[in-house]
Every structure is written in C-alpha cells, then in structure tokens.
Amino acid sequence: MPSVQDAAAQISADVKKDLRDSWAALGSDKTNNGVALMSTLFNDYPETVAYFKRLGDIKQGKNNDKLRGHSITLMYALQNFVDHLDSPADLICVVEKFAVNHINRKISAAEFGKINGPMKKVLASLNFGDRYANAWAKLVAVVQAAL
DSSP states (O other), X not given: OOOHHHHHHTOOHHHHHHHHHHHHHHXXXXXXXXXXXXXXXXXXXXXXXXXXXXXXXXXXXXXXXHHHHHHHHHHHHHHHHHHTTTOHHHHHHHHHHHHHHHHHTTOOHHHHGGXXXXXXXXXXXXXXXXXXXXHHHHHHHHHHHHO
C-alpha cells in the first residue's frame, strides 16, 4: 500500500477534473445519492452491515433517519475531499481526520475499498462511466493509505 502522500500524488489534473465533474451530479442530491451509495454497499457486501449496527434497520432506506444522516455526512466528507484536491497537504489532513473515524470502528483499508463497486454503480446511474469510477477509486486509495 502506498503512503498517503504517494496516493495523493496520483490525483492528476485529469483525475481532479473527473472528480469535480462527477461530483457536480453526485453532490446535487446528497441525501438520495448518499443513501443510494450506502444501500448499494450493504446490498453488494452484506457483511459491511455489521459496521453500522447503530443505524438500525437499513432496509428502510431514506426512511431511516440514522442511515440518512450517515449518508449525508458521508457526502459532505466527499465534498470536503473534492474541495481540497488542489492542495495535497490539505487533502491529506481532511482524509486523515476522516480515516480516524474508520480506524476507531476497526474498518481496514481493504474493507473501506469495498465502496468502489457501489460508487461505480451510483455513478453509472448518473451517466458517468468507468473513467469517473476510476477517478473516485484513486481518491478512495488516498483514504485507504491513511487507514
């Protein structure tokens, strides 16, 4: 696994553009897109539900206030990452803060990486293809390196 600095250095100008372009759509409806991302994670990787027991019945989707709240918080974290793409030092700072919350829950880099598949599906539902999913995977790799 590369260092967090090395992973952040992989975020090229083209990747930044793809992240920003796709974020315009993803971030336009943080609640529904966030719930879609989390619900897809739970559907594709049922074992991940164990990390989110405090959310209660996740099958309720956006009718579950705790799931909706977590989803919105996740989307604001993604926005924070996108907002700091031009400063690798600042991006690393916000990623490391985000990583602490996952380390405290004993979520490994490999477990966190499972978000890539659901992200690809949510992006596809918004008409963004593999290039955009690969850009998000590079940003996820920065978080994984911090974990």
